[in-house]
Amino acid sequence: MKENKVITIVGTGVIGAGWAARFLAKGYTVKAYDPNSVSREQLKINVRTAFKSLKKIGLNRNASLRNLKVYSKLPSALKDTTFVQENAPENEKIKKNILKQIDNLVDKRVIIASSSSGLLPSKIQSACKFPERVLIGHPFNPVYLLPLVEIVAGKKTTQISVKKLKKLYEHVGMRPLIVQKEIEGYISDRLQEALWREALHIINDGVASTDEVDDAIVYGPGLRWAFMGVCLTFHLAGGETGMKHMLEQFGPALKLPWTKLKAPELTNKLKKAMVSGTKKQAGKFNIKELEKQRDLFLIEIMKTLNKNQKDKFPNWNKKYNTFK
Ligand SMILES: NC(=O)c1ccc[n+]([C@@H]2O[C@H](COP(=O)([O-])OP(=O)(O)OC[C@H]3O[C@@H](n4cnc5c(N)ncnc54)[C@H](O)[C@@H]3O)[C@@H](O)[C@H]2O)c1
Missing domain, CATH: 3.40.50.720 (NAD(P)-binding Rossmann-like Domain)
Incomplete structure (x- = not known):
């Protein structure tokens, strides 16, 4: 061989x-x-x-x-x-x-x-x-x-x-x-970092707990993001005229101080809230057990995406099917 x-x-x-x-x-x-x-x-x-x-x-x-x-x-x-x-x-x-x-x-x-x-x-x-x-x-x-x-x-x-x-x-x-231009954080981590900063602010300001912040993604946007990403998702949020109407309707809200952009100070109080919150979420499962569950979920999601590839979900190209 x-x-x-x-x-x-x-x-x-x-x-x-x-x-x-x-x-x-x-x-x-x-x-x-x-x-x-x-x-x-x-x-x-x-x-x-x-x-x-x-x-x-x-x-x-x-x-x-x-x-x-x-x-x-x-x-x-x-x-x-x-x-x-x-x-x-x-x-x-x-x-x-x-x-x-x-x-x-x-x-x-x-x-x-x-x-x-x-x-x-x-x-x-x-x-x-x-x-x-x-x-x-x-x-x-x-x-x-x-x-x-x-x-x-x-x-x-x-x-x-x-x-x-x-x-x-x-x-x-x-x-x-x-990545077409060399920048710090590249593309995906920049997007993730923006969300992560807001999550920390929301917890720091006492608006939600760590599991509530996670639920706000897992049961909603996270499900859509698995196959559409943020741009195409918002195209659908604009009704028949898609992104055009979406920008007209929600564009002004971009100027509202919804996001803080700067990261909060990682105070001991915030660190404690993050560590104890996620520990509670993990419950009786250690990291290895959680990794196993994560892998099972990912495999099922990816199998579904591969089955429904390309023609239905343009962002998921069969060419890059991990299972080939
Ligand atoms: N953890 C993530 O989710 C993630 C995702 C994507 C990329 N990365 C990147 O991958 C890289 C590694 O991250 P990680 O999470 O695996 O870190 P890690 O701490 O788990 O592993 C780093 C390893 O590097 C070894 N090491 C230390 N000095 C070294 C040296 N001089 N030469 C070779 N090895 C050395 C350490 O012993 C350790 O085993 C980082 O650049 C990180 O930014 C991490």
Whole structure:
């Protein structure tokens, strides 16, 4: 049988483990590096757990947990690699430094993607000798199930690298979104951050509890957002003339001080309200059990979306079906 292609995961926390599981499920050999022995051990557990969910949607015939190799030394993990996905902590200095090391150790044709959630690629690629192949590939948790990945090029990244990365992500069942301009926070996290800031204000101002804030999304907009997103949803809110009427009717409300935009101070009182509120919501379930439930829900939602694809829901393109 043909040898599986080797890819390298650098940093094996929540996101690194998610990438490892996705690539393993698609039949790759994954070499993983983390300086922390606890993270390396946790990786094996997390990948095994992810495989339970992935089995429900089908694994590539070459997929095997035996194809996961874990290393405590970076050069060993990078040997013979064809692609590197970096998942070190979200800190510009750490990212810049680790990308520089990777850049020095792998062939200049190997694409190096960073999972950063919001750092500017131009900054974190700046210490690399071959920055043209360094860019952002920002995924969403759980990486082994959610198809979205944002690709952001830095000033020195070439379009060839962008194209190569897009092709690779598509090959592993993802929906790459190429961010047209380099900005901090990219697209999806900017949207999520705006909602998150308002949620914190609502709790800080005593308007609602954490479970009420969550209900306000889960039983309403969240259900629509699974297949329409915010723009198309509002197009339908405008009746027969769609977005035009929507803007005429609700446009003036945009000037009202409905949103605060600036984040509230994370006081001890607010932190306590968030931590105790979500603990109460979680009830008897620990994080691992909640992750299992989340995966089951996501798989069912994605199956429904895939069944009703493209012609009915234009935002959900079968081409990026995670289950193919
Ligand atoms: N958690 C999320 O929901 C999420 C989503 C998308 C992207 N991201 C991004 O992914 C990256 C990793 O986030 P995470 O949530 O997995 O963090 P994490 O804390 O779970 O994992 C980070 C891992 O990096 C390791 N590490 C520390 N120093 C390192 C170094 N110098 N080189 C390599 N590894 C090192 C740590 O030991 C740890 O295992 C961040 O850039 C983050 O912004 C996170």
